Amino acid sequence: MTERIHNFNAGPAALPIQVLERIREELLNFQGTGMSVLEISHRSAVFERALNETVARLRRLMRLPDDYQVLFLQGGASTQFYMVPMNFLSAGDVADYVDTGTWAAKAMKEAKLLGHQVHLAGSSEDRKYSYIPENINFSRDAVYVHLTSNNTIEGTQWPEFPSTGGVPLVVDMSSDALCRPVEVKPFGLIYAGAQKNLGPAGVTLVIIRQDMLDRVKVNLPSMVSYQSHAAKNSMYNTPPVFAVYVVGLVLQWIEETIGGLEAMERINREKAARLYEALDSHNFYRPLVEKKSRSLMNVTFRLPTVDLEKEFVSEALAEGLGGVKGHRSVGGCRVSLYNAVTLEAVRDLTGFMKEFVRRRG
């Protein structure tokens, strides 16, 4: 294709066109350094400023209290799956995990691999992860409670977070960070791979509260310890400079172009409402999750037959609507509505969906 398409991929995913154009514009000479942002030293004043501005912008957008520190690490959420238990659990400690989908289960598996005691506090596996469980059975003495705020593959999202009676929440927000304002106080640690709502693949946002930093275990490999990264402002080793730079541009776009997280949430709710309405208004598409657990970010549904699903995906692409195929483990279709996906893209998609029913329904 010679033109850009609407990108509904589940991650890596759409970026705001303004961000892409800005990257292109300054790619050969970053802020008058005479070097590309791909070539500048992470120890240069110009990068340190970009990093610090990005952190400050995130603090403003999320209204982070002073006792939270923002880190940019590598290795994705999958690396957090083992860093979290390695940093916080000692022999005999228990951690609570709630199993709401593929990624939540993987996080739990990694903690178990390390030999830790993991308590399954809740699960929706019984009905194919099609809902967010309500009756969570927390242990009395858990060091933390691990949740996955949005389940990318299944299409569910916690509408609100459960009360844990003071036990710190550790939450994987990879697929819904910054889609809406969140009260961060219950969270001891938030992590998110950037490649959905925040930027390109290759950088992981970690937000950690001081009391959690204080309880990090000693004698961990330096790269595994949150303390090493926090002590050096994410520069314990060479950070992924370019990815951090792009995250900075995305946050700038959220703050200055969109107008902050309340505005972002309004847009996201409108996008999701239009798409779910299109799904519900035809007796043709079959949404896969319970209404009250529906995700704002990943919308999963099936069509009457697998053949129709294939045609739907390929005809959509021909119309410039890309990435609507479901995850191989679930099948069907999945439309991701991350922050950078525009209302116009959703309008074009729902138009196509209506037309598809007319022809094939």
Added chain:
Amino acid sequence: MTERIHNFNAGPAALPIQVLERIREELLNFQGTGMSVLEISHRSAVFERALNETVARLRRLMRLPDDYQVLFLQGGASTQFYMVPMNFLSAGDVADYVDTGTWAAKAMKEAKLLGHQVHLAGSSEDRKYSYIPENINFSRDAVYVHLTSNNTIEGTQWPEFPSTGGVPLVVDMSSDALCRPVEVKPFGLIYAGAQKNLGPAGVTLVIIRQDMLDRVKVNLPSMVSYQSHAAKNSMYNTPPVFAVYVVGLVLQWIEETIGGLEAMERINREKAARLYEALDSHNFYRPLVEKKSRSLMNVTFRLPTVDLEKEFVSEALAEGLGGVKGHRSVGGCRVSLYNAVTLEAVRDLTGFMKEFVRRRG
């Protein structure tokens, strides 16, 4: 500055201008997908092809035998410092380390942190790491021997690798990978952060021999185990798509524009010869390392006074010669001559150096 400068940074570092221009050209629409390379799915056919082509190109360039696998991971060499001992050492095992500088010492420290038995087989710490040691005292039963092939901060490089009597070499090639052809057979594992000779910060090259893969310990966190990454062709989790893409372009440049590693070495030797000649021909600059241990990649030297060093660095930058300040732990000046640094850049630098001596010497 409105113009690009010559970039002698130690890493992140210069990239070939042809690579930067290509990135810019296709930034908004990668290979007709209608999406930026920053937005494409790592599971897309177009990315899998790019990844496989990059691996194939590396295999050709390095003439890798069939029993070596190429991985692209995250976390830099610092992550390899703990992955290596975690993957290969069990209780009671010994690993040999040779301490030739700051990074070699850090690699050793991380193995010790994990409680492993580390044998210091050689060191040049006695004379400020100004040489590569010759009499290495290998242990009888080491699982591996760890070396740092080029010492970025100090400016030394192994001219050839020591014979270990069959014990696999594990080598950090972060700052000299692909600067010259290397006979890979003695290596059980090679790793290199990309941000010097291979691409941008944010991706780590790992080359691992099958017998090493076979001896990886069980019950490691999935992201720590080389087996997980090898089994999934570097796609166990979302890889740093953009960084891998840029590495692919850099390898293409080495193969097609430069003409392979023999040609790359000739150019690198000429660049280094010109610079060392400029240092040696004036009784003014004081190279910091022994002649036979001199690095092709990082050239370290002092000037008669710290004030002159400061003037040298700032006047060089005013002439469009950036990044010549030494590492804070060594002081003085350091000029990095990575693959993407041109002969023209070195000519301009040596011209400036001559002129600087004329005015200040």
